[in-house]
Amino acid sequence: MSDNIPGFSTLAIHAGAAPDPSTGARATPIYQTTSFVFDDVDHAASLFGLQAFGNIYTRITNPTTAVLEERVAALEGGTAALATASGHSAQLLCFHTMMKPGDNIVAANKLYGGSINQLNHSFKSFGWSVKWADPDDLNTFEAAIDDNTKAIFIESLANPGGIVMDIEAISRLAKAKGIPLVVDNTMATPYLCRPIEHGADIVLHSLTKFMGGHGNSMGGIIVDGGSFDWSAGGRYPLLSEPRPEYQGIVLHETFGNFAFAIACRVLGLRDLGPAISPFNSFMILTGIETLPLRMQRHSDNAKKVALHLSGHDKVKWVSYAALPEDRHHALQQKYMPKGAGAVFTFGVEGGYDAGVALVSKVELFSHLANIGDTRSLIIHPASTTHRQLTDEQKTAAGAGPDVVRLSVGLEEVEDIIADLDQALSG
Numbered sequence: 001m002s003d004n005i006p007g008f009s010t011l012a013i014h015a016g017a018a019p020d021p022s023t024g025a026r027a028t029p030i031y032q033t034t035s036f037v038f039d040d041v042d043h044a045a046s047l048f049g050l051q052a053f054g055n056i057y058t059r060i061t062n063p064t065t066a067v068l069e070e071r072v073a074a075l076e077g078g079t080a081a082l083a084t085a086s087g088h089s090a091q092l093l094c095f096h097t098m099m100k101p102g103d104n105i106v107a108a109n110k111l112y113g114g115s116i117n118q119l120n121h122s123f124k125s126f127g128w129s130v131k132w133a134d135p136d137d138l139n140t141f142e143a144a145i146d147d148n149t150k151a152i153f154i155e156s157l158a159n160p161g162g163i164v165m166d167i168e169a170i171s172r173l174a175k176a177k178g179i180p181l182v183v184d185n186t187m188a189t190p191y192l193c194r195p196i197e198h199g200a201d202i203v204l205h206s207l208t209k210f211m212g213g214h215g216n217s218m219g220g221i222i223v224d225g226g227s228f229d230w231s232a233g234g235r236y237p238l239l240s241e242p243r244p245e246y247q248g249i250v251l252h253e254t255f256g257n258f259a260f261a262i263a264c265r266v267l268g269l270r271d272l273g274p275a276i277s278p279f280n281s282f283m284i285l286t287g288i289e290t291l292p293l294r295m296q297r298h299s300d301n302a303k304k305v306a307l308h309l310s311g312h313d314k315v316k317w318v319s320y321a322a323l324p325e326d327r328h329h330a331l332q333q334k335y336m337p338k339g340a341g342a343v344f345t346f347g348v349e350g351g352y353d354a355g356v357a358l359v360s361k362v363e364l365f366s367h368l369a370n371i372g373d374t375r376s377l378i379i380h381p382a383s384t385t386h387r388q389l390t391d392e393q394k395t396a397a398g399a400g401p402d403v404v405r406l407s408v409g410l411e412e413v414e415d416i417i418a419d420l421d422q423a424l425s426g
């Protein structure tokens with residue numbers, strides 16, 4: 001064996017996978033089974049008692065999903081990972097493992113809209129609260145943290161405004177307070193940014209977006225950075241105290257630097273249940289094989305489209321971190337120098353009506369509420385996702401009447417630009 005360390009594109013294709021030992025199948029098979037036969041009674045007992053690794057039931061582990069988990073852990077530079085049914089369920093299981101009633105999360109106020117809803121409303125019913133901080137003013141994070149804060153939650157690259165967050169500075173704050181930094185890396189993917197290298201303790205993804213990349217399968221994942229001390233101060237009892245359902249084992253003691261991923265699986269996923277289907281794991285694994293090629297093309301196409309729109313007489317402004325004059329450009333150069341991803345917003349001359357006209361006239365672009373497809377996607381938030389808000393609330397959320405969001409696809413960039421030009425004209 002050579003001691004060459006495989007590069008990113010090699011890991012994207014090979015990490016976690018090997019030819020199937022019984023059939024020789026080269027692609028990872030879809031293990032479409034709910035359950036797995038035990039060797040004997042002792043084997044079953046050791047699996048249930050967490051003394052041996054192995055498969056019992058697809059809600060908890062599955063061989064196709066295990067390849068996906070190992071691959072994403074390798075791409076992010078983590079110790080282990082847990083795949084789930086969706087990005088939102090990854091967030092649920094992650095915070096379930098850290099929080100008890102009365103605890104709070106300090107979160108960046110520029111997050112995916114669905115995450116803002118999850119934190120503001122549904123998490124409340126578990127007795128968890130959220131305190132919002134401004135990623136452009138780090139003092140607001142420090143001011144928000146109190147004795148019941150159990151995590152800081154940010155996005156590396158925020159959806160939709162092309163905001164790049166200062167992961168290293170926020171990680172220093174988290175470390176000083178003894179709490180983990182959780183980073184949603186959905187929009188950047190590990191090809192553009194690897195948050196663990198900048199001090200993140202946990203990385204989350206909606207695999208539904210760029211990781212799968214083809215707009216056909218839902219999934220999520222929790223990557224354990226392996227760096228956080230879950231036993232210090234006894235503040236994370238699910239990890240640091242004996243588990244009655246597993247003969248009193250202490251998860252952090254037993255599983256060390258991948259204890260968080262294990263706890264999310266054997267407590268959260270086992271009991272709350274949002275397992276990914278083996279078929280979706282297979283689809284997402286297939287997508288990940290071309291992640292480096294796709295993300296580079298997404299970023300290159302998006303930059304060309306953003307430059308074109310910046311000079312367009314029907315466009316008021318463009319917000320995209322790869323543009324040299326953008327206020328997040330320096331952070332983009334530091335954290336994701338290969339590119340700023342596919343998604344950005346711009347303001348259309350003529351406000352609300354012009355935004356509605358644009359999404360009605362595009363032909364190549366699809367008008368829908370998603371990002372991270374091979375296809376180019378467009379949405380006018382004020383008339384769709386943010387419709388229920390007042391004009392003031394819309395503007396505060398970055399969804400003012402003139403805002404249009406693009407997720408630039410992998411088509412020929414000339415065709416993408418031509419479609420926008422025809423839809424903006426007249």
Ligand SMILES: *Cc1c(COP(=O)(O)O)cnc(C)c1O
Nearest residue numbers: 086087088112159186206208219
């Ligand atoms: C889509 C998305 C999510 C939620 O993921 P689902 O797979 O839709 O549950 C979370 N964070 C970001 C940044 C997203 O874009």
